[in-house]
Amino acid sequence: MDQARRVVLELLEDMTGITVTCDNFFTSYQLGQELLRTKVTMVGTIRKNKAELPPQLLNLKGRDVLSSVFAFTSNTTAVSYMPKGKNVLLISTKHRQPAVEEGPKKKPKMITDYNHCKGAVDTPDQLIHNFSCQRRSRRWPRTLFFNMLDISAYNAYIIFTHVDSSWNEGK
Missing domain, CATH: 1.10.287 (Helix Hairpins)
Structure with missing residues (x-):
């Protein structure tokens, strides 16, 4: 087990029913699955080099600015959001729908929740x-x-x- 995942699991050992917000150093699909087993959900940015990311989320060719691409498993959602030509990747075990907020930036709800908690x-x-x-x-x-x-x-x-x-x- 890698060090980052071990630290998060140790810190949350006796906690249930909460949502954890992680940055890309800690976030992984495996961590999300292990936290779900203890009834803890996770939202976090994820690095582009992670093997668990589908290639459709990494491909920016032909995508519009402010567009979002979602990927789903039975209990995890991943999103690729493209503000100003940059690829922002998040995964969540809390969100299940491809919700995008109304407004000029068209941010996915996952990103809004992450930004709200990362402070x-x-x-x-x-x-x-x-x-x-x-x-x-x-x-x-x-x-x-x-x-x-x-x-x-x-x-x-x-x-x-x-x-x-x-x-x-x-x-």
């Missing part, structure tokens, strides 16, 4: 990037230490704002 990872990354104590170093223990300090400072900020919710209300 839990992107927001801390952005804050840590803006307010970091990181310094350039060729020594990995020092880099790891700086990263631990950054994450600890962010966690302290979250706890402080939860305890004193009136602080920073105007911003």
Whole structure:
């Protein structure tokens, strides 16, 4: 079993009835199937080099901009969305219909759900990037230490704002 899949399964060991949002490092068809066995659904971007992707999702020739191509198995849906000539690939064990939102961008519902949930990872990354104590170093223990300090400072900020919710209300 690969490392990324093992980490996700370990973290979700005792959880059921939730939906997990993954980036392309963690997402795979096998992970989705294993999570379904524990009653956990998954939505995530997937890399183009994965063997489980059908070739119809990878082919961009003759496709219109803002078009979507769906692929289905009995319990998994994959989508290829093409904004501005780029191929965005997602798989989901939560979605079963080829739903596309109305509007100028014609985004598949899977992408909208993914974008709605991925902020839990992107927001801390952005804050840590803006307010970091990181310094350039060729020594990995020092880099790891700086990263631990950054994450600890962010966690302290979250706890402080939860305890004193009136602080920073105007911003």
